[in-house]
Amino acid sequence: DQLPNKTAKMDSSKTTDAASSQSKPEHINKAIKKDVDKVVDKYDIEEVTGQCDAASNKTVSYCRCWKSKKFPLCDGSHNTWNKETGDNVGPLVLTKKQ
Amino acid sequence: DQLPNKTAKMDSSKTTDAASSQSKPEHINKAIKKDVDKVVDKYDIEEVTGQCDAASNKTVSYCRCWKSKKFPLCDGSHNTWNKETGDNVGPLVLTKKQ
Ligand code: FES
Ligand code: FES
Numbered sequence: 001d002q003l004p005n006k007t008a009k010m011d012s013s014k015t016t017d018a019a020s021s022q023s024k025p026e027h028i029n030k031a032i033k034k035d036v037d038k039v040v041d042k043y044d045i046e047e048v049t050g051q052c053d054a055a056s057n058k059t060v061s062y063c064r065c066w067k068s069k070k071f072p073l074c075d076g077s078h079n080t081w082n083k084e085t086g087d088n089v090g091p092l093v094l095t096k097k098q
Numbered sequence: 099d100q101l102p103n104k105t106a107k108m109d110s111s112k113t114t115d116a117a118s119s120q121s122k123p124e125h126i127n128k129a130i131k132k133d134v135d136k137v138v139d140k141y142d143i144e145e146v147t148g149q150c151d152a153a154s155n156k157t158v159s160y161c162r163c164w165k166s167k168k169f170p171l172c173d174g175s176h177n178t179w180n181k182e183t184g185d186n187v188g189p190l191v192l193t194k195k196q
Contacts, residue, residue, distance in 0.1 A: 024184065028163060040189060041191065044193055089126050095140065
C-alpha cells in the first residue's frame with residue numbers, strides 16, 4: 001500500500017523524460033477554431049470575385065500559415081513567422097484580371 | 099591548448115541540452131520549395147474557374163497543411179496529419195455554382 005517503487009521513481013532526478021523525447025510534432029494550427037475537428041473554408045467563385053472587386057488591387061490573399069488574425073484571409077503574419085522560425089510559408093493569392 | 103574544460107563538458111552525461119529546450123518552433127512547411135524565401139501561389143479567378151469546370155464536383159481544394167504531394171492543391175494529406183498529431187487543419191475549398 002505504500003507503493004515504494006513508484007515513490008522511488010518519482011524522486012529520482014536521473015529519470016529521463018521518455019514522454020518528451022517521443023512527443024508528436026507540433027500542431028500547425030495552434031489557435032484557430034480548435035473546437036472543430038477540421039477547419040475547412042469554402043467559397044463560391046462568385047464570392048471570391050466579389051472580394052477581388054472590392055479590393056483596390058483586385059486581389060484576395062488566403063492564409064496558409066494559420067497565424068493570421070483575419071483567417072481565412074492573410075494579414076501578413078506569415079512574414080513574422082518566417083522571420084522567427086526560418087520557415088518559408090506564404091498565402092494563396094487570387095486575382096481578377098482588370 | 100588541451101581545452102580541459104570543454105573536454106570535461108563533452109564527457110559529462112549530466113549536461114542538460116540547453117539548445118534543445120530553447121529551440122525554435124518547427125517549420126510548418128518541411129518539404130515544399132525550401133529553396134525559395136516564401137512560397138506564394140497566385141492564380142487568376144478565370145484560371146480557378148477553369149479548374150472548377152474541369153472537376154466533376156465543380157470544386158477545387160487548396161492545401162493549407164503543406165503536406166500535399168499535389169501542392170498547392172489538396173490531396174487529403176491533412177487527414178493523416180490531423181490523425182497523427184491531433185491537429186485540425188484543412189483546405190480552402192472553392193466551388194463554382196452549377
Ligand atoms: S498570414 Fe498566414 S499566409 Fe499570410
Ligand atoms: S493536403 Fe493539405 S490541406 Fe489537404
